[in-house]
Amino acid sequence: MWLRFMKPWGLRPRGEKWKGRLQSLLALQPLRLASGCRPPSVTARALVNHWAQLFEERGVPEARESSEYIVAHVLGAKTFQSLSASQRCAPITDLQQEQIGELCTRRLQRMPVQYVIGEWDFQGLTLKMTPPVFIPRPETEELVNLVLHEQSQRCQEFRRKRTLAHQSHSWPLILDVCCGSGAIALSLLSKLTQSRVVAVDKGEEAVQLTRENAQRLHLEDRIQIVRHDITSGVNREQLLPWGPVDFVVSNPPYIFHCDMAQLAPEILSYEDTDSLDGGENGMSVIREILSQAPMLLKDSGSIFLEVDPRHPELVEKWLQSHPDLGLSLLATHVDFCGKPRFLHIHKSRDPGSRRTQNV
Amino acid sequence: MPRNFRIKDCFRSVSLFPACLSAMMQSLLLLRSARCLWTRGALLRTPRRPASSGSPQLEELFSGGGAMRNFLERLTGPGVQAHFGVKEPELAMAARKLREKEQELQEIERLLEDENEDLRKLAENEIISCQKELTKLKQKIILLLIPSEETDENDLILELTAGVGGQEAMLFTAEMFDMYQRYATYKKWHFEILEYFPSEIGGLRHASASIGGPEAYRHMKFEGGVHRVQRVPKTEKQGRMHTSTMTVAILPQPTEINLVINPKELRIETKRASGAGGQHVNTTDSAVRIVHLPTGVATECQQERSQIKNKEMAMKKLRAKLYSMLLEEETNKRYSARKIQIGTKGRSEKIRTYHFPQNRVTDHRISKSLYDIQSFMLGEYLLDELIQSLKEYADYESITEVISERC
Numbered sequence: 104m105w106l107r108f109m110k111p112w113g114l115r116p117r118g119e120k121w122k123g124r125l126q127s128l129l130a131l132q133p134l135r136l137a138s139g140c141r142p143p144s145v146t147a148r149a150l151v152n153h154w155a156q157l158f159e160e161r162g163v164p165e166a167r168e169s170s171e172y173i174v175a176h177v178l179g180a181k182t183f184q185s186l187s188a189s190q191r192c193a194p195i196t197d198l199q200q201e202q203i204g205e206l207c208t209r210r211l212q213r214m215p216v217q218y219v220i221g222e223w224d225f226q227g228l229t230l231k232m233t234p235p236v237f238i239p240r241p242e243t244e245e246l247v248n249l250v251l252h253e254q255s256q257r258c259q260e261f262r263r264k265r266t267l268a269h270q271s272h273s274w275p276l277i278l279d280v281c282c283g284s285g286a287i288a289l290s291l292l293s294k295l296t297q298s299r300v301v302a303v304d305k306g307e308e309a310v311q312l313t314r315e316n317a318q319r320l321h322l323e324d325r326i327q328i329v330r331h332d333i334t335s336g337v338n339r340e341q342l343l344p345w346g347p348v349d350f351v352v353s354n355p356p357y358i359f360h361c362d363m364a365q366l367a368p369e370i371l372s373y374e375d376t377d378s379l380d381g382g383e384n385g386m387s388v389i390r391e392i393l394s395q396a397p398m399l400l401k402d403s404g405s406i407f408l409e410v411d412p413r414h415p416e417l418v419e420k421w422l423q424s425h426p427d428l429g430l431s432l433l434a435t436h437v438d439f440c441g442k443p444r445f446l447h448i449h450k451s452r453d454p455g456s457r458r459t460q461n462v
Numbered sequence: 463m464p465r466n467f468r469i470k471d472c473f474r475s476v477s478l479f480p481a482c483l484s485a486m487m488q489s490l491l492l493l494r495s496a497r498c499l500w501t502r503g504a505l506l507r508t509p510r511r512p513a514s515s516g517s518p519q520l521e522e523l524f525s526g527g528g529a530m531r532n533f534l535e536r537l538t539g540p541g542v543q544a545h546f547g548v549k550e551p552e553l554a555m556a557a558r559k560l561r562e563k564e565q566e567l568q569e570i571e572r573l574l575e576d577e578n579e580d581l582r583k584l585a586e587n588e589i590i591s592c593q594k595e596l597t598k599l600k601q602k603i604i605l606l607l608i609p610s611e612e613t614d615e616n617d618l619i620l621e622l623t624a625g626v627g628g629q630e631a632m633l634f635t636a637e638m639f640d641m642y643q644r645y646a647t648y649k650k651w652h653f654e655i656l657e658y659f660p661s662e663i664g665g666l667r668h669a670s671a672s673i674g675g676p677e678a679y680r681h682m683k684f685e686g687g688v689h690r691v692q693r694v695p696k697t698e699k700q701g702r703m704h705t706s707t708m709t710v711a712i713l714p715q716p717t718e719i720n721l722v723i724n725p726k727e728l729r730i731e732t733k734r735a736s737g738a739g740g741q742h743v744n745t746t747d748s749a750v751r752i753v754h755l756p757t758g759v760a761t762e763c764q765q766e767r768s769q770i771k772n773k774e775m776a777m778k779k780l781r782a783k784l785y786s787m788l789l790e791e792e793t794n795k796r797y798s799a800r801k802i803q804i805g806t807k808g809r810s811e812k813i814r815t816y817h818f819p820q821n822r823v824t825d826h827r828i829s830k831s832l833y834d835i836q837s838f839m840l841g842e843y844l845l846d847e848l849i850q851s852l853k854e855y856a857d858y859e860s861i862t863e864v865i866s867e868r869c
Contacts (some may be wrong), residue, residue: 146662165746168746168747169746181765181767182766184658184764184765185655185658185765187660187767188658188660188666191664192662215744224766224768224771225768226768226770230571231747237741240741241732241768242739244769245770297597300468356741356742357740358741358742362738367753369744370744411740412739439730439732439769442739442740
């Protein structure tokens with residue numbers, strides 16, 4: 104019965120959706136009274152089915168998932184699967200139905216689910232998401248794990264050598280280039296409880312969002328957020344407030360320019376293309392990071408990059424043609440789909456005169 | 463899976479296994495035999511109260527001429543040294559002290575017949591403090607004798623499945639799940655839902671959760687089994703009483719050392735199998751399924767929006783499943799002659815009844831009834847009290863076993 108009432112909102116043309124919904128809600132009231140008894144309460148599952156079907160009809164990808172995430176969000180859960188039995192069968196209020204309708208209408212306009220509900224999870228954190236700041240992809244969670252793994256290896260090595268070396272063990276300093284929403288920087292800070300991170304992005308929205316996320320997660324004391332375009336050269340004072348870093352981590356724009364047109368509407372019309380478009384062969388920002396990294400890294404520091412599966416070969420060639428940088432590709436790691444996705448690049452020697460200065 | 467397939471072959475660190483297992487199996491066996499006795503009704507009696515000041519059970523256990531006495535005498539006697547285990551010197555010392563204290567008590571008791579009134583009063587006071595010390599010593603001996611399971615300190619995975627009774631069974635399963643979640647909060651344990659498959663009317667078909675905290679397994683292991691509910695269900699229109707069941711399984715969570723899985727033997731399935739991936743796509747489906755190829759055991763998780771979190775949780779579940787299979791196999795191999803199935807027994811035995819019209823919860827293993835179901839299902843002190851009773855009873859039974867085995 105309620106489906107009959109709901110259909111009109113979703114199917115209404117975009118412009119008049121708000122007014123239309125209110126009218127149909129008002130129209131619903133007298134009917135309820137007339138029937139003389141409580142109308143059957145709408146269940147969460149029925150709402151999910153309704154919107155999933157509508158998404159399907161309109162060609163919205165991940166129709167069921169989108170519908171589930173939105174309904175769960177309005178009911179106060181992260182996923183539909185994590186709704187408790189009582190949450191699931193409690194009657195849904197008119198206000199909740201209205202909220203769900205409003206959010207689903209945005210999804211019908213192909214807005215990514217993460218922007219629709221205004222947040223998403225990355226590693227263990229819930230981050231605020233606002234357009235047009237790049238939405239972190241699941242692959243990048245693995246990039247963070249690689250950095251954490253490297254750090255735990257360094258710790259073990261340090262413990263083994265402790266009797267020999269006199270340098271004190273310290274938490275790594277990290278530079279996150281193209282930080283977007285702050286996903287990489289903040290998840291590293293939450294795991295490495297005494298590390299400090301410098302997060303850099305050229306977009307004002309990204310810098311703002313990283314700052315907001317850092318505050319929400321109470322990590323703002325250990326992060327320095329800098330608005331800076333890495334392609335315009337290095338500003339060491341800005342980028343290295345605490346001196347050279349142990350790790351440079353980045354998920355730079357790496358999509359080949361020629362592939363940009365084929366991206367889904369969710370990406371093309373909502374996400375900042377500057378955070379995706381890597382130029383002619385997706386290398387423009389990668390090259391900049393590699394050129395500048397030797398000046399930013401400590402001796403034997405590491406760079407961790409997320410790249411396109413065609414990049415490992417290109418990057419290796421490029422590094423070979425730039426021996427003066429003193430960088431070497433230590434390892435290529437595959438993502439959960441088995442695609443070569445992550446590069447671990449090592450700074451093997453200092454290119455400039457710093458080494459002699461240190462001696 | 464072939465009949466003679468041994469899951470043990472799938473793991474790398476099995477060399478560690480026999481040593482740590484034998485201790486555990488021994489104690490499992492003891493518990494098992496204790497349970498057998500309960501179910502047979504051979505030892506039906508009111509459960510032992512906490513072993514505090516001079517409880518009847520404590521006295522009974524230490525009564526003259528009993529097995530415990532014989533055991534302690536043997537222990538303190540000449541020529542019996544050091545082949546029992548690590549705790550033995552401590553135990554022997556406590557036994558010696560006990561004997562000394564008892565002799566002291568006897569001597570003081572003689573003073574009660576003295577003519578001097580002051581001396582008699584002094585003796586009375588002495589006797590009281592002496593008895594207190596004796597109780598302490600006895601409790602200490604008991605603690606030293608209780609065998610602990612290797613897995614007692616582990617975290618665990620709690621699995622709830624609705625049994626016979628359709629929607630009503632599922633409704634009850636949902637209530638049980640809430641009860642355990644609240645119990646975990648009450649015990650200040652960490653409780654993380656791994657999966658939750660509800661029914662449409664607010665019931666629960668199946669769910670699992672990971673529980674971690676001090677002695678979580680030691681407490682929760684007594685909850686494994688079939689729980690029966692008797693009441694008039696919400697769904698019943700004619701007011702008839704129904705009997706439904708649900709099953710609880712408690713799987714100890716292996717530590718890194720208990721179980722090592724070769725990553726090459728895992729197939730991890732996600733929704734992003736094709737396409738360019740990475741920045742090229744924005745998908746939100748974060749469900750993860752993990753298959754352990756040699757055994758075909760599979761787990762999945764879609765509780766979280768983060769894919770890597772789902773993977774961690776699915777992995778946790780997989781490890782617990784493989785570990786319990788491993789334990790079961792070892793057990794079957796060791797005790798097949800006695801037809802003991804420790805791993806599965808807990809899941810098939812009816813252990814408790816929740817009788818709503820009588821407002822009563824009865825644990826059949828110790829024939830103990832508690833009244834006030836509602837408070838019980840809050841998962842607070844009443845549930846804790848019952849679990850404590852079960853624990854004490856199991857301890858008591860295993861001590862009896864230990865003593866009879868050693869004498």
